[in-house]
Amino acid sequence: MKRTTLAAIALAATASLGLTACAGAAGPAETADAGGKTTLSVSVWNYEGTPEFKALFDGYEAAHPDVNIEPVDILADDYPQKVTTMLAGGDTTDVLTMKNVTDYSRYANNGQLQEINSVVDSLDKDNLAGLDAFDLDGKYFAAPYRQDFWLLYYNKDLFKAAGLDEPKNITWDQYAELAKKLTGTAPDGKRVYGTYQHYWRSTVQAIAAAQNDGDLIGGDYSFAKDQYNMTLDLQKSGAMLDFGTAMSQKTSYRSMFETAQTAMMPMGSWYISGIVAAKQAGKTTVDWGLAQLPQKSAGGDTTTFGSPTAFAVNKNAKHSDEAKNFIEWASGAEGAKAIAKIGVVPALQTADVTAEYFKLPGLPTDELSKAAFSPDKTVLEMPVSDKSAATDKILTQEHELVMVGERSIDDGIAEMGKRVKDEVLK
């Protein structure tokens, strides 16, 4: 009966294959309310590497002993696709983290999220940055707890060595001038660039859109002309690492700044906690400061751009009331302080929260850095629309061609408009 045994083994192998195939598709564990506690499930990305989640969950659990939060951890790169798939499959995770506003608008318009106007009304609306992005005809389906925006990082030592004042309230013209002055050779013989603009298209296009009221999915990109002119001029003069090298070498903006290869760098506020962590770990000794993002003209309001991150309640949530409670807490003063403690920028911008934020060891304590922390206006990086992803791809491709010098600025801007109109807006 040897053969029967073999067949049995083969069948067993088959069965296990079938089982493993299904095991991958399992959702969050069924929420067993252990010991009278309610288990609230929250979708997150890269739980280990994104400390804000743990800070929020621990804080909430401490304040609400009857709730136990269970993170549903998803790979950061797959997050939007995975959540889309989960929702399509009727997943019952209670709270869904909205990684970007484009996905938010898709889920909300598809009726996959619960309306939470009651929660938003109880929040400090006037000081909650980024809230407008979640307003769909007066209805809110998510509330922001975190708001990243762009500012200017600068290396204090390099400024001192060049005998220059801190870059307070500067215009783009002054920024370009400073960058050229700061370019040169460090005492240790290393090349120092005046500034570094990372190869993302945001470093030119999103800044230009925010400060010129430009519409990134409108199909007319003439508003970006001045910003391109300035950036290409800096590149030509050698005050900035050239785009071709940065892009093909996948240059890390972190190492550019942390190894003092650049004196200035426009970058998002998420990098603050990155520098603090690198300094604490002894990976860098850079003496850094923050300044407002340079502006078109002097003396006006400070306009920057950024993007909020929010929590929403799943339409199929098992614990809707607890989920709303959690969001109210996370977007309120308590949640804001919990993430400010670890260097993440909360959406709630009050004097209290800023004070809490600057208590973090390793943050610059000068007035300019604190002032940089309260921009007058933060524009959404990319408008909320189902056309964002397709437009983003085209703008990135054309941005590359302009930056490597294969298209003139005018041609590049014309081509962007033509392609967006043809391929997206039609």
Added chain:
Amino acid sequence: MATDTINPTPLRSQAPGTRRQGNRKQGNRKQARRNTLIGWTFILPNFLGFLAFTLIPVLAAFALAFMEWTSFSAPKWVGLANFERMLGSDSFWVALRNTLLYALGHVPLTLALALILAMLLNRKLKGIGFFRVAIFFPYITSLVAVAVVWNMLFSPDSGPINQFLQFVGVANPPGWTSSSDWAMPAVILTSVWRDMGYYMILYLAGLQAIPTELYEAAEVDGASAWQRFWNVTLPSLRPTTFFVVVMLTVSSFKVFDLIVVMTNGGPGRSTTVLSQLIYQEGIGEGKFGYSSAISLVLFLIVLTVTVLQFKLQQRRER
């Protein structure tokens, strides 16, 4: 392939004396059925996996090509709309052109280099194994590592390749992956370097199957080394070459990972290939119907090219 087909002798797994003579026919049929069943049981585990993760998705993709589906709502039948959109889309033609360019560069170069290397390494020397392994090594190295290292070599101003070019007197060396004209050649060079070892092994096997009598006879007839190569080696390698060309063509049309890591389709769209377009439109922008339509077209292209190659081969053999 240049191997003899082996006719396996059918296994007779009958225990003698278990059956009576009169029932032989029926018994045989029963036996055959049982054997078939056992055979199926053996391939079942693998086949089920193939069914669930390859065959059904492939068939679903063919159906999706005629639908509009964003994964948020139920698929909607739209007939040929996806194909109309594709033919009117600039990006599709750019990607198709890039895919063909890549294949035109990658196939002949890899073929020629693999053959030359195989000829060089097809001799009995001490330590020849080391060289064979060295040439084969890129093929089993992680592709991401290969891409990152070559990106460094190709670095426009500080990369060793351009340093060398400047050293030998090229005033303006190309920008490689940061230039639209040179990004594709850079990708092709990298992929040729990576793949040649594998196809070299195939050619080595082919070379070693050529009977030495042929060479001896040619030498007696006074053929030069070149004539021996042209009239003995190449014709004898024809089956191998055919196989290599088919494999290379199929893999060229499917290229994805190397390009994504090296240039991500840039600068601009200069290295965007079809498989990448499929990924961008489907996974990136959620247009699963449209990207299925593109994959259907890619499938048809590969199928046509392969069938043509088989037809040509048959005609040659006649």
